[in-house]
Amino acid sequence: MKAIVIENYGGPEVLRLKEVPTPSITDHSQVLVKVRATSVNPLDYQIRRGDYTSLFDLPIITGHDISGDVIAVGEAVKQWRPGDKVYYSPRFGGTGSYAAYHLAEESSLSRMPDNLSYEEAAAMPLIGGTVWEMLAVRAKLKKGDTILILGGAGGVGTLAIQVAKALGAFVYTTGQSILHEKLQLLGADVVIDHHKKNYVEEIQAYTKGKGVDVIIDTIGGSTLSDSPLALANYGSIVTLVDIAQPQNLIHTWEKNATYHFVFTRQSRDELHHITGLIETKHVKPIIDSIYPIEDVRKAHQRMEDTKRDRPLFGKIVLSL
Numbered sequence: 001m002k003a004i005v006i007e008n009y010g011g012p013e014v015l016r017l018k019e020v021p022t023p024s025i026t027d028h029s030q031v032l033v034k035v036r037a038t039s040v041n042p043l044d045y046q047i048r049r050g051d052y053t054s055l056f057d058l059p060i061i062t063g064h065d066i067s068g069d070v071i072a073v074g075e076a077v078k079q080w081r082p083g084d085k086v087y088y089s090p091r092f093g094g095t096g097s098y099a100a101y102h103l104a105e106e107s108s109l110s111r112m113p114d115n116l117s118y119e120e121a122a123a124m125p126l127i128g129g130t131v132w133e134m135l136a137v138r139a140k141l142k143k144g145d146t147i148l149i150l151g152g153a154g155g156v157g158t159l160a161i162q163v164a165k166a167l168g169a170f171v172y173t174t175g176q177s178i179l180h181e182k183l184q185l186l187g188a189d190v191v192i193d194h195h196k197k198n199y200v201e202e203i204q205a206y207t208k209g210k211g212v213d214v215i216i217d218t219i220g221g222s223t224l225s226d227s228p229l230a231l232a233n234y235g236s237i238v239t240l241v242d243i244a245q246p247q248n249l250i251h252t253w254e255k256n257a258t259y260h261f262v263f264t265r266q267s268r269d270e271l272h273h274i275t276g277l278i279e280t281k282h283v284k285p286i287i288d289s290i291y292p293i294e295d296v297r298k299a300h301q302r303m304e305d306t307k308r309d310r311p312l313f314g315k316i317v318l319s320l
């Protein structure tokens with residue numbers, strides 16, 4: 001089968017299209033899936049450039065989202081049969097989704113929503129599980145809460161805005177001016193241009209000094225230190241970004257705040273909630289662009305290169 005293989009760590013040029021053996025079922029609980037589409041996540045380029053060398057051995061097939069068709073099932077598999085359409089995030093640390101076929105455990109798979117194409121479905125599994133974990137499980141977001149989503153135009157941000165709105169929250173987000181209308185159409189009540197304004201000052205002004213109940217951090221940097229200044233008393237900050245630097249958390253203490261650190265791994269139960277929101281039309285996949293898998297290098301460049309000709313909005317999808 002064809003696959004994108006990483007044999008050395010480095011830039012997008014180390015992503016190479018190769019022929020590799022097609023996997024076959026070796027265990028009763030396994031399912032073989034024909035991959036129809038996958039997507040690019042920052043985790044893919046982080047693995048490609050060598051951020052997780054202790055967790056992987058070269059060569060690596062990366063990729064963390066799959067939509068596709070069940071081709072074959074092991075003898076003990078009860079839930080799936082050939083022809084079923086599925087979507088899921090491969091197990092972290094195992095073989096990824098940048099390949100024509102993928103072998104998974106029965107328990108990893110979710111039924112693909114009826115109203116999505118393969119490309120739309122491939123935009124959802126990793127961010128879907130992540131966003132539900134952040135908003136519903138950790139922050140326990142509820143009707144009437146106020147939330148600030150930092151990085152609203154990214155893959156995580158575009159979904160987080162929609163889910164926060166569906167849960168009944170008042171949504172502040174950050175995004176470039178050119179994207180403000182699009183972000184409002186997703187459900188953002190207030191959009192702050194992070195290239196022109198200081199979000200702490202803006203939130204202080206909008207909330208008359210009270211701050212927001214929940215802050216979602218998809219950007220890292222000094223957010224853990226600074227964002228408590230935009231937080232209400234007893235609020236929560238949920239972060240996705242690992243920062244190997246000391247942080248001054250004094251403002252967190254003053255706010256009686258709670259931090260939640262999220263690193264998504266297996267996320268099938270959380271993804272089921274997103275499937276429900278997709279099928280009731282509360283949430284839709286936002287696709288920035290679709291590349292054939294052969295153009296995976298261009299797709300990585302678009303995600304990594306911050307000097308883009310047009311800003312990123314949603315997910316970059318790879319079709320097979």
Ligand SMILES: NC(=O)c1ccc[n+]([C@@H]2O[C@H](COP(=O)([O-])OP(=O)(O)OC[C@H]3O[C@@H](n4cnc5c(N)ncnc54)[C@H](OP(=O)(O)O)[C@@H]3O)[C@@H](O)[C@H]2O)c1
Nearest residue numbers: 042130151153154155156157174194218219240262263264
């Ligand atoms: N821990 C986990 O389980 C987990 C899961 C998923 C994702 N993540 C992490 O979460 C982060 C976001 O993922 P993603 O898929 O949403 O990435 P993405 O699609 O690349 O989005 C990044 C967005 O952040 C914005 N941004 C960058 N710097 C900013 C700043 N200083 N202030 C406000 N916005 C800023 C960008 O806007 P501009 O275009 O204006 O720069 C862009 O819209 C990544 O670091 C990823 O590794 C972690």
